[in-house]
Amino acid sequence: MVGDSRPRPGDPLDPDAAISVRGLVKRYGDRAAVDGLDLDIRRGEIFALLGPNGAGKTTTVEVLEGHRRRDGGEVRVLGVDPARGGRRWKAELGIVLQSGAGDSQLSVRELLEARAACYGDPRDPGEVLELVGLTEKAGARGRTLSGGQRRRLDVALGIVGRPRLLFLDEPTTGFDPEARRQFWSLIRSLRDLGTTMLLTTHYLDEAETLADRVGVIARGRLAEVAVPTALGGRGSAPAVVGWTEDGVRRTAETATPTAFVRDLAARFPGEVPDLTVGRPTLEDVYLKMIGGSGE
Numbered sequence: 267m268v269g270d271s272r273p274r275p276g277d278p279l280d281p282d283a284a285i286s287v288r289g290l291v292k293r294y295g296d297r298a299a300v301d302g303l304d305l306d307i308r309r310g311e312i313f314a315l316l317g318p319n320g321a322g323k324t325t326t327v328e329v330l331e332g333h334r335r336r337d338g339g340e341v342r343v344l345g346v347d348p349a350r351g352g353r354r355w356k357a358e359l360g361i362v363l364q365s366g367a368g369d370s371q372l373s374v375r376e377l378l379e380a381r382a383a384c385y386g387d388p389r390d391p392g393e394v395l396e397l398v399g400l401t402e403k404a405g406a407r408g409r410t411l412s413g414g415q416r417r418r419l420d421v422a423l424g425i426v427g428r429p430r431l432l433f434l435d436e437p438t439t440g441f442d443p444e445a446r447r448q449f450w451s452l453i454r455s456l457r458d459l460g461t462t463m464l465l466t467t468h469y470l471d472e473a474e475t476l477a478d479r480v481g482v483i484a485r486g487r488l489a490e491v492a493v494p495t496a497l498g499g500r501g502s503a504p505a506v507v508g509w510t511e512d513g514v515r516r517t518a519e520t521a522t523p524t525a526f527v528r529d530l531a532a533r534f535p536g537e538v539p540d541l542t543v544g545r546p547t548l549e550d551v552y553l554k555m556i557g558g559s560g561e
């Protein structure tokens with residue numbers, strides 16, 4: 267799918283969606299932190315919510331989780347209005363927060379077993395430890411874990427209840443590059459198991475790698491929703507060809523990079539020096555889209 271894929275204001279709620287939101291408004295005092303948001307997230311999808319600090323991401327997610335009352339609009343999460351969600355509904359959600367579980371005196375396994383006991387059909391704690399790569403730390407006290415290991419424990423606690431929908435709030439903050447890659451493959455395994463995921467992140471590469479679609483929120487409104495390769499008209503943006511000639515770095519924008527490079531190649535006896543062909547990155551289009559909208 268190419269282009270914007272938001273529902274239009276006034277469209278009915280989508281009963282088949284994992285999350286369906288129409289005209290969501292949340293005010294703090296007389297200021298709207300979320301100011302008329304329309305969004306559908308499909309079952310089984312990984313959706314990344316992007317936006318600058320203060321844009322309204324956390325507020326939106328907290329309303330969806332049932333942790334904050336909305337001031338306007340309609341919301342359904344797994345078919346239920348979060349303002350009225352009961353225990354059974356809550357048991358179908360997994361929430362990965364910066365929980366502080368890592369400060370506990372309990373061991374990693376004890377923490378996980380205690381959480382698993384809250385659910386009717388939990389995942390096996392041993393399997394969850396394996397999935398998040400913490401098997402060797404099963405006996406360790408939470409407070410002896412490194413920052414990245416605590417985050418994995420947060421994820422383990424979020425998924426042990428076998429959630430159908432998982433909320434991940436900036437899940438890889440503080441991870442080293444290898445831990446991030448491992449975490450990404452964990453998220454893909456969860457998707458293969460059918461889990462729908464709503465991810466907030468400030469890492470554009472993370473959104474690009476993981477998300478089926480991304481939504482950019484600025485000043486409490488969704489600026490665009492699209493697959494990562496199409497956001498901001500990225501898919502049809504001109505390519506930028508770069509090369510070095512007479513010791514000078516040159517670049518040219520072109521809609522036909524193949525023909526351009528063919529002509530360029532004809533001008534050089536061998537390789538075109540330092541040849542690059544690029545399109546705008548997700549970060550390029552994102553920064554353009556939110557330009558000047560931060561707090």
Ligand SMILES: Nc1ncnc2c1ncn2[C@@H]1O[C@H](COP(=O)(O)OP(=O)(O)OP(=O)(O)O)[C@@H](O)[C@H]1O
Nearest residue numbers: 294295299317318319320321322323324325326561
């Ligand atoms: N409890 C609160 N009381 C008053 N204002 C709040 C409260 N929580 C958030 N806000 C304001 O609402 C706006 C949106 O905040 P929110 O936390 O949703 O942004 P965010 O997109 O999650 O930002 P970040 O990327 O920094 O986490 C901000 O202007 C913030 O100051």
